[in-house]
Amino acid sequence: MERLTSFAALEEYRGQLVAGRDPQRVMVAVCAGTGCIGCGANQVVAAFKKELAEQGLADKVEFRATGCHGFCERGTLVVIHPQRVFYQVVSAKDVPEIVEKTVKTGEVIDRLLYADKTDKDQKVLHEHDVPFYKHQRRLIFGNNGAIDPTSLDDYIALGGYAALAKALATMQSDQIIAEVKRAGLRGRGGGGFPAGVKWESCRNAKGSPKYVVCNADEGDPGAYMDRSLLEGNPHSVLEGMVIGAYAIGSNDGYIYVRNEYPLAVQNATIAIDQARAAGLLGKNILGTDFSYDIKISRGGGAFVCGESTALMASLEGQAGEPRAKYVHTVEHGLYNRPTNLNNVETWANVPYIVLHGADEYRKIGTEGSPGTKIFSLVGKVNNTGLIEVPMGITLRDIIYNIGGGIPKEKKFKAVQTGGPSGGCIPAEHLDLPVDFDKLYDVGSMMGSGGMIVMDENTCMVELARYFTAFLSDESCGKCLPCREGLTQMRGILQDICDGKGQDGDLDLIETLAGTIRECSLCALGQTAPNPVESTLRFFRSEYEAHIHHKRCPAGVCPPLITYKVLPDRCTACGACKRVCPAAAVEGQKKVVHRILVEKCIKCGQCYEICPADAIIKE
């Protein structure tokens, strides 16, 4: 496309795009986010392209391989516009039938429709009626399903870069900052610091050049909204960054992205090249005097690099070790220059605020946390996926109405929010309205938005051990409280899980947790005791059962459980005996089998394979 050199040129171009697109035309959107690719989306995309070409429909029907739609549990997802017929669990072999029936004649294929787990006959036809989507408010994430992430035209046709044009044409930089402050936008990466305040400090800081950086080093295990945004709608992130750079007075920027996210790297790179060619990035943006360019930097796989000072060290080509933060990065950040860092989701909120105004934005969410939040709802929940909901929604609404409850009718035990630095929230707080402050009140935090649901089969002690081990591995080692404190804490927790817990261990853990919290250099260490403290607060009895009774109530910790065959359920099929790597199963045809405790290595294979559910863990 030609370089756009004025605001009018952008609007004219958008007009042409919209006029050339018939909203009533059939459009097939296939989710090709990383989750669906894992379910075979690439094959589905290839099959559609082939089938549409062979049927001579390539010109008549529009086809888009889009970014993540969010409902990863049901991949591969296919949505047929304009009616938004919603097909789930689609594989390549379904494609000819979809083209033949739904695309050509509008006939619906019943077997591909979504049905609720509770009522298999109650099929849902349209995407917006599926319970998973119905209760969401998809302000930021909604366009993912409608655009091809590698097409700038798709983004512009839906109003893309209009906020940038508005900002450049009609707003002074302090007006933009005032608007973002008034909107109450808080950093979505975890801290929840007001973005507008940060921008203002960076703008007022002395020194040049200034840098405006996007944190896409999404390291929280169980959270993947930033990846999906950058993969599925990269231009929305770029637009937010350019507006921010204009407000702050920066001409250089970076996107620091995890190397484990190859598709995000690829799509962001494409988007940057396109935006630059179109005059929306780089020199003299939209014909104005303002210039701002972005480079991509790939991380090396270190969790601590999500921390701002570590990220900046890594951008400079150093090891990602944090430094003390009494010197603020907005004043002395990257290369010791003023640097403004926000994460992917925060940047993606900016165009909406600029375009619709702070008042409109504040209508969504709560007083202290306006807007929406994208969560990844994962773990022991029926509808795994990415959801965007208004702040203030209750945990119960999220887990039961959107998430569809717990699989296999198991009992809900807790939900873990905030990644490894967050905490576990038990059933008694299910009606808690979710926002930055409320989560903090119950000893957890928002983090980047991971929400891991746990059922009665999750051992909370083992979970605390898991997070502590994770953080101990990821600790950069620079400061002693975090490095040594977490190592000791991990050792104690491992002992408890192994049945070697002693009286006094819990007191020791609590003392240690306080020291790590108070004395660590960066947020990794300061928040590291959260998982332990929150599980101790709400699930102390489980710790006590491990220590005093050498029992794991959830049946998880291998040294504390034994596998057993229930004689009245055993059909003597021999599956467990064949699969056992330790020859620990005794039995023959028509004779009930038995597990020899002394030989059993507790690998769990018999438990998994038993067709009669006759094997239990105690």
Added chain:
Amino acid sequence: MGAETFAPETVDAIVRKNGGTSANLILMLQDIQTEYRYLPHDALLYLSDKLNVPVARVYHVATFYKAFSLKPKGRHEFHVCMGTACHVRGSKLILDQIARELDLPPGGTSKDLKFSLDTVNCLGSCALGPLVVVDHEYVGHASLQKMKRIVANLKKKED
């Protein structure tokens, strides 16, 4: 896959591609890792010389980040996701199973350089959990028996 011995021209090309500045050291190391499946000692010395960066700093970076390995990796790589969502769905048992079948500890590479087994913190495909990536292919909803079959098939291929 790349050659096993270090060639200066390869590193020269990588340095050129990344602008020749030490700020891009991490990106260069990533490219070297992709090329050789590990960071050969000689390549690091050469890079240090070329960029005029102390060897200690090159090693500081090379040993700090998880993406880098100072030892050669196997031809077939298993990455078991140990993210929280996979963890609560039993990824530890899956890891133990693969370790048993390959006779390798996590982080290990077989002597014949056929197999490597590693863990990864989260691949962001939590709906597929437990998740294992075998030679860059995602194996979702991994079960103990599924992994046993995959290992057996790869072993057969290698023989």
